[in-house]
Amino acid sequence: MMVLTAALALADEGGLEELSMRAVARRLGVTPMALYRHVGDKGALLDGLVEVLLAELPMSGASAGWRGRLGDMAAGLRATARRHPSVFPLLLLRPAVTPGALRVRAVVDDALREAGLPESEVRRAERMITTFVIGFAASESGGRFSAGPAELDAEFAWAGDRLLEAVLGEAWGR
Amino acid sequence: MMVLTAALALADEGGLEELSMRAVARRLGVTPMALYRHVGDKGALLDGLVEVLLAELPMSGASAGWRGRLGDMAAGLRATARRHPSVFPLLLLRPAVTPGALRVRAVVDDALREAGLPESEVRRAERMITTFVIGFAASESGGRFSAGPAELDAEFAWAGDRLLEAVLGEAWGR
DNA sequence: ACCTGAACACCGTTCAAGT
DNA sequence: ACCTGAACACCGTTCAAGT
Numbered sequence: 115m116m117v118l119t120a121a122l123a124l125a126d127e128g129g130l131e132e133l134s135m136r137a138v139a140r141r142l143g144v145t146p147m148a149l150y151r152h153v154g155d156k157g158a159l160l161d162g163l164v165e166v167l168l169a170e171l172p173m174s175g176a177s178a179g180w181r182g183r184l185g186d187m188a189a190g191l192r193a194t195a196r197r198h199p200s201v202f203p204l205l206l207l208r209p210a211v212t213p214g215a216l217r218v219r220a221v222v223d224d225a226l227r228e229a230g231l232p233e234s235e236v237r238r239a240e241r242m243i244t245t246f247v248i249g250f251a252a253s254e255s256g257g258r259f260s261a262g263p264a265e266l267d268a269e270f271a272w273a274g275d276r277l278l279e280a281v282l283g284e285a286w287g288r
Numbered sequence: 289m290m291v292l293t294a295a296l297a298l299a300d301e302g303g304l305e306e307l308s309m310r311a312v313a314r315r316l317g318v319t320p321m322a323l324y325r326h327v328g329d330k331g332a333l334l335d336g337l338v339e340v341l342l343a344e345l346p347m348s349g350a351s352a353g354w355r356g357r358l359g360d361m362a363a364g365l366r367a368t369a370r371r372h373p374s375v376f377p378l379l380l381l382r383p384a385v386t387p388g389a390l391r392v393r394a395v396v397d398d399a400l401r402e403a404g405l406p407e408s409e410v411r412r413a414e415r416m417i418t419t420f421v422i423g424f425a426a427s428e429s430g431g432r433f434s435a436g437p438a439e440l441d442a443e444f445a446w447a448g449d450r451l452l453e454a455v456l457g458e459a460w461g462r
Numbered sequence: 463a464c465c466t467g468a469a470c471a472c473c474g475t476t477c478a479a480g481t
Numbered sequence: 482a483c484c485t486g487a488a489c490a491c492c493g494t495t496c497a498a499g500t
Binding site: 211283 | 377380419423424431443457
């Protein structure tokens with residue numbers, strides 16, 4: 115949808131405070147009220163932007179192996195946060211029940227099952243992993259960390275390993 | 289400062305979208321422009337609110353032991369998120385260099401040192417822990433999780449233990 | 463189906479002026 | 482020192498009307 119791509123471009127260029135219905139309309143060469151036929155509401159527009167981010171996430175095929183798929187997903191979320199730093203934090207504020215959020219959850223859940231984690235532990239392990247990854251990516255792209263990018267690369271990899279050890283416990287070789 | 293308490297009350301009652309300079313002024317029985325003598329800017333007002341949240345955090349004395357102090361800090365952050373769900377997520381978006389943020393970091397760093405973690409690992413361990421705790425609290429209070437509060441209580445405790453095992457590694461008894 | 467004009471009730475912020 | 486009035490350039494959204 116063209117409205118969403120115009121809105122995303124605006125947010126990327128000027129932050130959420132530059133993202134107004136009127137500015138989107140201006141960029142599309144149209145009257146503000148014309149948008150309401152396509153998007154319903156400003157809240158719906160923000161929800162739509164979050165979905166665009168999640169839809170952009172590259173999904174590696176099953177050939178990658180569970181560890182590779184988890185790593186790709188984490189790296190993808192981090193890259194998305196860097197590409198769209200103003201929109202990304204909204205991920206933490208909306209219920210994870212949209213198609214995009216469910217898709218991410220399914221990838222993580224499947225990988226954890228394939229790693230041998232008992233079904234009873236999959237849900238909480240998935241929440242722990244995605245909470246950390248999204249929190250890290252949002253913190254980094256929002257400037258909360260003071261460390262440089264190279265240091266954060268290493269730290270993110272280290273934290274991922276530690277988190278998997280912690281979550282998989284004796285289900286994995288430690 | 290009275291401006292900040294009025295602003296916090298507004299945000300708690302109606303969310304960030306109800307928080308305007310004009311509404312704060314209305315609540316204080318004053319003209320909007322009067323605020324600018326006290327707070328400089330709407331951005332500064334939001335920063336001030338984050339600092340109020342961090343200042344509210346109860347700090348347990350050294351008598352608690354490092355594990356107790358970490359647990360208290362995590363519980364305190366989570367309680368703060370539930371009390372002020374609209375303001376809390378701003379914590380993830382601002383550089384952690386304000387007095388309040390430094391205070392939290394100092395508590396975590398000291399506890400980790402006392403637990404025997406080598407100085408070279410303290411910084412990244414602190415980032416991992418606070419990122420997870422703040423991400424979890426923001427997710428929970430923002431409604432991202434679908435689980436109920438009792439389940440999340442247990443999960444938070446479990447995740448805290450796992451995270452400490454992961455971060456302290458052989459520096460701690462596992 | 464899709465878009466527009468006019469309107470309403472709001473914003474943040476500046477500046478000169480008042481006490 | 483602290484507050485106000487008037488003003489400027491914006492918002493989101495509704496509603497009736499146009500093609």
